Amino acid sequence: MYKFPDNLYCDVRLEKVKSASISYTKGALEESRERETSGACIRVFDGQRWYFSNITDTDVIQNEITKLAALARPDQHITAHPLVRRFQPNQAEIIHFSENNISLVPVSKKNDLLRALFPIIGAEPAICTWTAVYSDFHAITEFYSSLGARIKFDRQLCGINISVSMASGDKKFSDKFSAGFDTISPLHAIGPELKEHLGKCRDFLLNAKEVVPGKYPVILSPEVAGVFAHESFGHKSEADFMMGDENMRKEWTIGKKVGADMLSITDDGSLPGSGYTPFDDEGTKCSRTWLVKDGRLAGRLHSVETAAELGEEPTGNCRAVNFEYEPIVRMTATCIEPGTLTKDGLFAGVKDGLFVETFKHGSGLSTFTIAPSLAYWIKDGKIAWPVKVSVISGNVMETLGLIDGLSDKLELKTRVGGGCGKMEQWPLPVGFGGPYVRVKELSVM
Amino acid sequence: MIVEKYRVNSDEISVKAAGSEISSVRKKNITKTGIRVYDGKHVGVSGWLGEVGEKTALTRAKAALSGGIDYPFTPAAKIKDSRRIGEKLFDDSGFILEMESLAAWLKKEFPQFIFSSPGLKMETSSVSLSNDTGLDLRSEISAAGIEFLYKLKTSGSIMDGYFGHVGKNWDMTAYKNYAAGILSAHLNEIALPAEGKMPVVFSTGDGLILGKLIRELNPKIYGSGASLFSGKSGHMLFSEKFSVFHSRNMENIFLPFFDAEGTIPEHGQFAFIKNGIFISPYTDKRYAAQYGLPLTAAAEADYDGIPQPSIGRLEFGRSGKTIKELLGGRKAVFVLIASGGDYTPDGGFGTPVQTSFLFDGEKLLGRLPELQLKSHLNNMFGGDFIGVSEDPVMPLSTDRYLAAEMEVRRL
Numbered sequence: 001m002y003k004f005p006d007n008l009y010c011d012v013r014l015e016k017v018k019s020a021s022i023s024y025t026k027g028a029l030e031e032s033r034e035r036e037t038s039g040a041c042i043r044v045f046d047g048q049r050w051y052f053s054n055i056t057d058t059d060v061i062q063n064e065i066t067k068l069a070a071l072a073r074p075d076q077h078i079t080a081h082p083l084v085r086r087f088q089p090n091q092a093e094i095i096h097f098s099e100n101n102i103s104l105v106p107v108s109k110k111n112d113l114l115r116a117l118f119p120i121i122g123a124e125p126a127i128c129t130w131t132a133v134y135s136d137f138h139a140i141t142e143f144y145s146s147l148g149a150r151i152k153f154d155r156q157l158c159g160i161n162i163s164v165s166m167a168s169g170d171k172k173f174s175d176k177f178s179a180g181f182d183t184i185s186p187l188h189a190i191g192p193e194l195k196e197h198l199g200k201c202r203d204f205l206l207n208a209k210e211v212v213p214g215k216y217p218v219i220l221s222p223e224v225a226g227v228f229a230h231e232s233f234g235h236k237s238e239a240d241f242m243m244g245d246e247n248m249r250k251e252w253t254i255g256k257k258v259g260a261d262m263l264s265i266t267d268d269g270s271l272p273g274s275g276y277t278p279f280d281d282e283g284t285k286c287s288r289t290w291l292v293k294d295g296r297l298a299g300r301l302h303s304v305e306t307a308a309e310l311g312e313e314p315t316g317n318c319r320a321v322n323f324e325y326e327p328i329v330r331m332t333a334t335c336i337e338p339g340t341l342t343k344d345g346l347f348a349g350v351k352d353g354l355f356v357e358t359f360k361h362g363s364g365l366s367t368f369t370i371a372p373s374l375a376y377w378i379k380d381g382k383i384a385w386p387v388k389v390s391v392i393s394g395n396v397m398e399t400l401g402l403i404d405g406l407s408d409k410l411e412l413k414t415r416v417g418g419g420c421g422k423m424e425q426w427p428l429p430v431g432f433g434g435p436y437v438r439v440k441e442l443s444v445m
Numbered sequence: 446m447i448v449e450k451y452r453v454n455s456d457e458i459s460v461k462a463a464g465s466e467i468s469s470v471r472k473k474n475i476t477k478t479g480i481r482v483y484d485g486k487h488v489g490v491s492g493w494l495g496e497v498g499e500k501t502a503l504t505r506a507k508a509a510l511s512g513g514i515d516y517p518f519t520p521a522a523k524i525k526d527s528r529r530i531g532e533k534l535f536d537d538s539g540f541i542l543e544m545e546s547l548a549a550w551l552k553k554e555f556p557q558f559i560f561s562s563p564g565l566k567m568e569t570s571s572v573s574l575s576n577d578t579g580l581d582l583r584s585e586i587s588a589a590g591i592e593f594l595y596k597l598k599t600s601g602s603i604m605d606g607y608f609g610h611v612g613k614n615w616d617m618t619a620y621k622n623y624a625a626g627i628l629s630a631h632l633n634e635i636a637l638p639a640e641g642k643m644p645v646v647f648s649t650g651d652g653l654i655l656g657k658l659i660r661e662l663n664p665k666i667y668g669s670g671a672s673l674f675s676g677k678s679g680h681m682l683f684s685e686k687f688s689v690f691h692s693r694n695m696e697n698i699f700l701p702f703f704d705a706e707g708t709i710p711e712h713g714q715f716a717f718i719k720n721g722i723f724i725s726p727y728t729d730k731r732y733a734a735q736y737g738l739p740l741t742a743a744a745e746a747d748y749d750g751i752p753q754p755s756i757g758r759l760e761f762g763r764s765g766k767t768i769k770e771l772l773g774g775r776k777a778v779f780v781l782i783a784s785g786g787d788y789t790p791d792g793g794f795g796t797p798v799q800t801s802f803l804f805d806g807e808k809l810l811g812r813l814p815e816l817q818l819k820s821h822l823n824n825m826f827g828g829d830f831i832g833v834s835e836d837p838v839m840p841l842s843t844d845r846y847l848a849a850e851m852e853v854r855r856l
Contacts, residue, residue: 025665031751032512037494039475050469056476056495071470129669165671172671173790174660210793213819241603244464245559251601324475360787366602367797367815367856369785390795391786393817393856397601423563443856445795445817 002062004146007074009045009084011145012061013281014038015323018103019137022111026129027118034107039323040064041281046072047081052326079147083308089148090285094278095140097156100183103138110134113187114160120195126166126202133161135416136184141281149283155276157429158184159416162194166205173205175358175373180414182272200357204374208386211377211444217353218392218442219346219378222411224356224370226432229265229336230420231364232396233258237267237291237299238317238329238422239306249310256297259400264337265292267301269316273414275333275431279316282327286316291334292400303329321425330422333431339406346405346436348381354444355383356392369393394442405438447520448503449481449576451705453748457568458537460544462593465552465560467545472537477748481520481576482506488516492749502749514751518730521707522578528702530695531587531613533569540567543617544591550621551593555628558595566590572701582709584701588613591620595628606631606781606800610841611699623839626809627781630802635811637778637855638803644777644831645818645851646768646804649761650844651780653796657788657822658689659756662717667726668736673792673822674723682823683721684830688762690714691727691741697843698758705746706730714760715741721827729754761847764832768846769806771832778813778853779804792822797856815856825849 004010016038023031037056042064044051051068055061078084114134121130136158143151159180166173177197179190220228235241242248269277269286277286282304290298300310303318306329320327347355357374372389394402412433419427459471479492480502489509491502535543544565551560569587574580592609596602608624647654666672674682693702694713703709706729716724728736729744732754745755764771779802786796798816802809820829831848838844 026669029512029514030753032509032514033490033750035492035749039494049467052469052471054471054473054475128671129665131665165666165669167669167671167675171791172673174666174671205790208790210789213795236603238603240463243561244466245596245598247598248601324473326469326471361785363785365604365782365784365799366600367785367799369797371785371787388789388791388793390789390793391797393785393797443797443817445819 001144002065005065005069005074007076007078008069008072009078009146010065010069011043011143011149011282012040012065013323014040014058014142015139017137017139017322020107020110020135022107022114022134024114024132032107032111041320041323041326042068043326044068044072045084047075047078048073054324083305086304086307086314087145087147087149087282088284088314089145090279090283091150094153097138097154101138102136102156102158102184105184110136113184117160117162117191117194120191121162121164121198124198124202126168126205127164128167130162130164133417135159143279143283145283151279151283153278156182157274157414157416158187159414160187160190161417164198164201166201168205171205173201175201178415180274180416182276182414200374204386208388211354211387211389213445215441216444217350218439218444219350219353219355220437220439221357222434222436223413224359225336225434225437226334226413227359227362227370228368228437229434230331230334230430230432231362232368232399233265233291234267234331234334235364236396237301238331239300239302239310240329243306243309252297254297254299257295258297258397259292259295260403261295262339262406263292263295263400263403264290265334266290266337267317267331267334269332271333271412271431273333273412273431274419274429275331277319277332280318280327281320282318284314284316284318286332289315301329301331303327319428321428325425328422328425330428331420331430333412333433335410335412335432336406336434336437338408338410338435341405341407343407343436346407346438347378349405349438350378351380353378354387354389354392364396366396367393368396368399390445392442392444399439399442402440403437404440407436410435447483447576447578449483449520449574449580451479451481451746451748452573453477454571455568457566458540459564459566460541461564462548462560462562465548467541467548470541471564479749480506482510483516483520484510486515486517488514488751490749490751518734520576520578521580522576523580524707524709525579525581527583528695529585533587534567534589534615547617547620551624554625557597557632558628559598560593560595562593564590574703574705574707580707582703582707584695584703586695586699588699589615593624597631610839612841612843614841616841619840630809631812633811635803635813637813637816637853638776640854641852642850643853644772644775644848645853646777646779646846646848648838648844649833649847653783653786654794654825655759657792657794662726662756664726664728664732664736664738664754668732672726674726677723678725680723681721682723683718683826684828685721686764686832687718687721687826687830688716689718690716690760690762691743691757692760693742694760697760700758704729704742704744705752706744708740708742708744710742715739727754727756761833761845763835763845765835766832767806767836768834768848771834771848772806777804777806777848778816779809783818786818788822794820794822794825817854817856819852820849825851
């Protein structure tokens with residue numbers, strides 16, 4: 001398809017994306033958009049440095065290859081370079097969404113789906129204003145390389161986000177309900193879940209008390225546990241953070257004890273939902289990577305470049321948010337693996353503590369943080385009353401060691417409209433999930 | 446029927462650093478265009494990437510009128526204005542050499558650290574909005590964004606801090622001095638003098654403490670009664686030293702002087718809060734009309750989207766004093782990284798602080814241990830508010846120091 005330059009590594013990633021977005025505020029239509037975009041990211045590697053170009057005119061890809069090659073210094077031994085040797089020259093076509101391709105569903109049907117939820121929102125008296133957004137995308141990626149890779153695959157997501165602001169006198173509260181899937185039919189059944197969530201928000205608005213800051217046992221819902229794994233450990237597992245960093249490599253040797261014995265964390269691009277991608281954006285096949293197994297460091301997330309640097313193998317975690325960017329090491333779907341306790345059994349172990357059901361955002365450096373939205377005080381093993389919490393935080397490595405209970409079912413979350421941010425690339429769809437997770441002690445503010 | 450074109454172009458060169466070395470070069474030039482069609486009651490929009498697609502987009506935009514998105518507002522008309530700031534500081538190879546030199550200097554002078562960067566950039570971004578009723582607005586901004594992340598080689602964290610600059614000017618010496626100030630202070634671990642209430646200083650570019658303010662200034666939330674500010678226009682809610690503006694001053698904010706509806710604010714800015722008195726949330730034409738609010742030129746849009754209200758970039762009323770004068774001889778906590786904190790629904794604020802320095806108003810004296818901060822919206826911009834400095838955080842920057850008293854404890 002393309003003539004690649006001699007003595008250089010080169011690849012081309014083309015994307016065609018069809019997406020739809022419908023937005024209402026308090027029942028008034030504010031946006032109804034169908035978009036088709038296409039473009040390409042071209043990469044050249046000469047053994048010393050990478051050169052990238054991102055273009056919208058896919059007719060000039062060959063010209064761009066030539067321009068980039070002119071910047072690089074050819075190396076007749078390029079194919080023996082430890083980085084280049086790790087590229088997988090896969091040839092495959094995996095079109096997963098041909099029968100239920102979301103872009104073939106008329107926008108009027110998507111609009112009807114969204115509007116069907118309005119009576120539920122309208123029936124909630126505490127809501128002052130609300131926004132309801134339907135969004136989806138279907139993306140086809142093609143990948144070609146100078147090593148003979150020839151890949152085509154698709155990805156797809158659709159979902160609804162409903163943001164509500166409530167007031168009762170001086171009391172105010174805002175929250176968001178999100179539901180996402182990789183096909184449209186499950187979205188027809190989210191009404192009861194929405195109704196239940198709005199009821200919880202009203203209860204929070206009317207009855208939430210200020211939490212007394214301190215250190216407490218905390219139970220994280222599967223959604224929050226997934227974010228915790230993503231922020232506290234997932235980013236640390238992205239091997240590009242170890243480039244040129246001998247100390248980090250010594251700190252993070254495979255087999256090192258990093259958490260409680262019951263703790264295992266995985267990243268898997270083959271799971272359905274937000275993190276699904278059969279290949280990454282440099283043609284590596286995605287698979288399950290154990291990051292932590294039984295409390296010990298078991299693996300890292302790699303691009304070809306980081307794998308070569310660390311003498312390991314690529315894991316299929318080199319992804320770009322779209323064609324306008326080069327791929328970097330990213331997560332796919334990151335989960336805490338389930339344990340053995342029932343949910344009730346997990347709660348029974350807390351005399352006084354906190355349950356975090358939903359969150360606004362999270363972050364993870366040496367200290368991780370989660371800003372709770374719906375949170376509840378646990379008293380004698382039962383959810384007692386809602387509490388207002390600014391943030392929960394803890395030292396990452398200490399907290400992983402303080403996990404002392406995991407429920408027995410994994411819940412994997414899919415979201416649309418948001419995603420993970422790293423460097424300048426946001427939002428990348430990622431999956432996250434876990435069981436209910438109990439931590440012996442976290443700082444609560 | 447009025448036809449309007451909204452065009453956005455980004456032309457950049459970006460150099461990435463990893464492990465203190467320049468690892469890649471990226472060239473990008475991407476144009477995105479939207480066509481909007483107004484019939485006096487509704488609006489239809491469609492767009493395309495690149496150069497080809499106008500005819501199809503116009504057909505789709507006209508078809509989208511029947512979709513029923515209300516837009517009974519008159520598009521901006523009969524204004525012709527074109528403004529440009531900045532120049533391309535280097536040619537492409539010159540830029541690469543300059544960044545290689547900077548990375549090499551950092552590596553040599555501060556061997557205790559590892560430096561990386563998601564992108565050391567030189568970019569020219571152009572936005573134009575024009576229609577067949579005489580509107581012709583163009584904005585062109587050339588600026589460099591030079592930001593490094595750093596971590597100590599002995600640190601187990603993925604990053605310990607950053608230093609950076611976004612602006613139209615470049616001065617290698619000034620940048621090196623700024624970086625050296627932060628890095629030298631980071632190497633000097635010191636104890637927190639005492640726990641309790643003390644001055645805490647942020648850059649005005651730091652979004653964390655402004656998050657609640659931004660939420661409460663949202664016109665959808667304000668107009669529905671769900672904002673802490675609802676119904677309080679004209680009320681003194683904060684310190685008389687505290688003023689917040691929505692700015693369209695290109696020199697300061699590096700955004701176009703007009704919003705996505707072609708509104709240009711009088712004097713280049715609109716005050717949301719003036720001398721502690723709350724005036725109005727931010728608005729576009731829809732929400733200004735819906736709630737009887739002033740039009741603040743706060744419309745933003747995707748190239749192929751309907752304009753929506755968005756806060757844009759805030760500017761603050763300055764005190765006329767340097768940060769040293771504002772601190773009045775007291776030492777302060779200068780916050781470099783406070784990641785993950787937030788507010789409760791009624792304005793309580795809490796955050797961990799991962800990286801901060803003891804600051805005397807002129808110099809960063811040393812790195813403090815990890816901290817936690819606690820305050821309340823009404824206090825940090827009310828009775829505990831100290832002020833916003835005249836002097837910038839670094840000579841090339843438009844960001845100033847913002848200081849307030851807060852509860853400070855070790856984490």
